[in-house]
Amino acid sequence: MHAKELLELERRDIRALHYTWIAFFLTFYVWFNMAPLATSMLQTESYLTPDHIKLFLIANVALTIPGRVIVGMALDRFGPRRVFSILMVVMAIPTWFFAFGNSATQLFVSRLFMSIVGAGFVVGIHMTTLWFKPKDIGFAEGFYAGWGNFGSAAA
Numbered sequence: 001m002h003a004k005e006l007l008e009l010e011r012r013d014i015r016a017l018h019y020t021w022i023a024f025f026l027t028f029y030v031w032f033n034m035a036p037l038a039t040s041m042l043q044t045e046s047y048l049t050p051d052h053i054k055l056f057l058i059a060n061v062a063l064t065i066p067g068r069v070i071v072g073m074a075l076d077r078f079g080p081r082r083v084f085s086i087l088m089v090v091m092a093i094p095t096w097f098f099a100f101g102n103s104a105t106q107l108f109v110s111r112l113f114m115s116i117v118g119a120g121f122v123v124g125i126h127m128t129t130l131w132f133k134p135k136d137i138g139f140a141e142g143f144y145a146g147w148g149n150f151g152s153a154a155a
Contacts, residue, residue, distance in 0.1 A: 024148025027120030067119035
């Protein structure tokens with residue numbers, strides 16, 4: 001596979017790859033937005049301490065590994081399109097609660113559930129094995145992971 005093929009949007013596999021890396025970008029953007037928020041939260045929310053922020057950062061990854069296992073099992077049963085769509089819609093709920101949280105407990109619990117969004121990585125890896133020939137999987141996974149992980153930098 002060549003880089004110029006990424007512009008062949010009439011191909012279903014290429015469109016699927018682009019939709020998937022964009023979704024992955026969004027999940028990592030949400031997942032990693034804690035770091036830049038931490039400093040501003042300490043300045044604006046008088047009830048938060050540095051220890052609260054440390055606890056939120058731990059919560060931010062606490063359910064990622066079990067989430068990836070569960071998402072992997074769901075992928076085998078329901079496929080990547082359904083699983084990624086459901087993951088993103090469901091993860092909007094704790095994201096909303098975190099955005100409007102007004103207590104350390106609410107922020108902690110919402111951040112804990114938001115850690116599941118890190119399981120989005122598994123979806124694209126699975127998707128590339130379904131949509132691409134074995135000789136193209138490495139390129140597709142590299143493209144997916146590279147641009148998707150850029151969501152963490154954008155946050």
